Amino acid sequence: MRARDVYGTASSCCRGAEWLRGDPAAAGFPQPRHVEVWLVSLDRPPSPAAPLSECLTGAERARCARFATPELRRRFANCRALLRTLLAHRLGIPPAEVPLELGIHGKPFVRSDGPGRRLRFNVSHSAGLAAIAVAADVAVGVDIESTRADIEYDEVARSFFTAPEMAALDAVSGSDRIDVFYRIWTRKEAALKAFGVGIGGADPLQIPLVRVIRERPERGALGASVLGLLDLPAVQGFAGAVAVPAPDWSASWKVWG
Numbered sequence: 578m579r580a581r582d583v584y585g586t587a588s589s590c591c592r593g594a595e596w597l598r599g600d601p602a603a604a605g606f607p608q609p610r611h612v613e614v615w616l617v618s619l620d621r622p623p624s625p626a627a628p629l630s631e632c633l634t635g636a637e638r639a640r641c642a643r644f645a646t647p648e649l650r651r652r653f654a655n656c657r658a659l660l661r662t663l664l665a666h667r668l669g670i671p672p673a674e675v676p677l678e679l680g681i682h683g684k685p686f687v688r689s690d691g692p693g694r695r696l697r698f699n700v701s702h703s704a705g706l707a708a709i710a711v712a713a714d715v716a717v718g719v720d721i722e723s724t725r726a727d728i729e730y731d732e733v734a735r736s737f738f739t740a741p742e743m744a745a746l747d748a749v750s751g752s753d754r755i756d757v758f759y760r761i762w763t764r765k766e767a768a769l770k771a772f773g774v775g776i777g778g779a780d781p782l783q784i785p786l787v788r789v790i791r792e793r794p795e796r797g798a799l800g801a802s803v804l805g806l807l808d809l810p811a812v813q814g815f816a817g818a819v820a821v822p823a824p825d826w827s828a829s830w831k832v833w834g
Contacts, residue, residue, distance in 0.1 A: 594810040599831030601663045606694065607713040610826040614719060614809065614819055615833050617659055619652040620705040623834030632658035632672035656707050659833070660700055663709055667696055684773045699770055701817070708809065710819050715826065718770030720763040721809065721817035730758045737765070759816035764806055767820040771804070 596616055607613055617623065633641070637657050644650040661672035664687060668675060676688040689695045697712045704723035711717075734746055742761050749757050809817035810830050819828060 594830060596810055596812070596830045596832045599833060601666045601833060604666065606667050606696070607711055609713060610715065610823065612710055612712045612715075612717055612819060612821060612826060612828045613831060614828060615663060615709045615711070615831045616812065617707050617709065617833040618705060619655045619659075619702060619707050621834070622655045622659060629655060629658040632661045634673060652702065652705060656700065656702050659707065660698070660709055663711065663833075664696060664698060667711065680773055682773050684770065701766075701770075703815065706812070706815060708817055708819075712821065712826075715821055715823050716771050716773065718767040718772070718820045719809075719817065720766035720770065721812075721815055722759055722763055722766075724755060724759045724814055724816050726752075726755055730755065733762075734758060737762075756816070760808070760818075763816050763818040764808070764820070767818040768804055768806060771820040771822050 599615070601615065604613070622629065633654060637654075641650050641654045641657075644653055658672065661675045661677070664675045665672040668687075677685050678688050679685055684699070687696045687698065694713045697715060697717055699710045699717050699719045701708050701720045701722075703721050706721060706723075708719050708721040710719035731746075734743060738746065738761060742765075745761065746754060746757050804820060804822050805824070805826055806818060806820045807828055809815075809819065
């Protein structure tokens with residue numbers, strides 16, 4: 578599927594798309610203008626070649642120890658170790674040696690010390706499920722959310738949604754309202770993460786309900802001329818989206834484990 582240079586529905590771009598099982602060890606460096614999105618369980622992770630405990634740096638182990646519950650500590654450790662394993666297969670180095678650093682807004686990235694193609698990635702996790710997006714030479718943002726009904730989503734929407742987004746939300750009711758809320762939220766979060774910020778980190782982007790965006794963000798706040806946006810293929814109980822600030826790109830959907 579390809580994000581087009583014309584307006585269309587995100588659902589039509591992903592119509593017929595499905596998650597296929599994949600092996601990160603069998604994949605090479607990402608192709609130009611192609612995004613791989615990997616779906617992986619943090620509660621029942623696959624068994625990588627190196628034990629998960631050996632994939633983390635000392636700083637990551639210390640950060641893990643600060644989480645309040647065993648479940649949160651386990652999920653953080655598994656997510657970071659699986660991310661390092663996935664990136665290590667692309668770079669041809671041990672997972673613990675993947676040079677991860679944090680950007681100005683806290684978005685992690687792979688440090689590149691020389692010329693050549695750059696590996697780019699983004700991670701999102703919710704309720705024990707992680708989505709990892711990997712690309713080459715182009716920024717990427719991904720978001721996945723458990724579609725819980727027990728949150729004050731109307732209050733959240735009033736704080737972060739633009740007027741057109743609120744109008745789309747107010748046009749539906751019942752369970753459809755929850756679906757629309759998470760559709761807008763995940764598209765917005767993925768778009769902002771593609772630009773290296775997060776919700777509340779910039780002026781709100783207008784992310785129309787059913788469009789693949791090919792226009793400037795409001796007031797040019799994020800300094801990009803194009804944005805490609807796709808919903809993730811269906812996962813029961815979850816909603817998600819992936820975004821790339823580029824005019825033409827493709828995506829593939831892989832389940833790891």
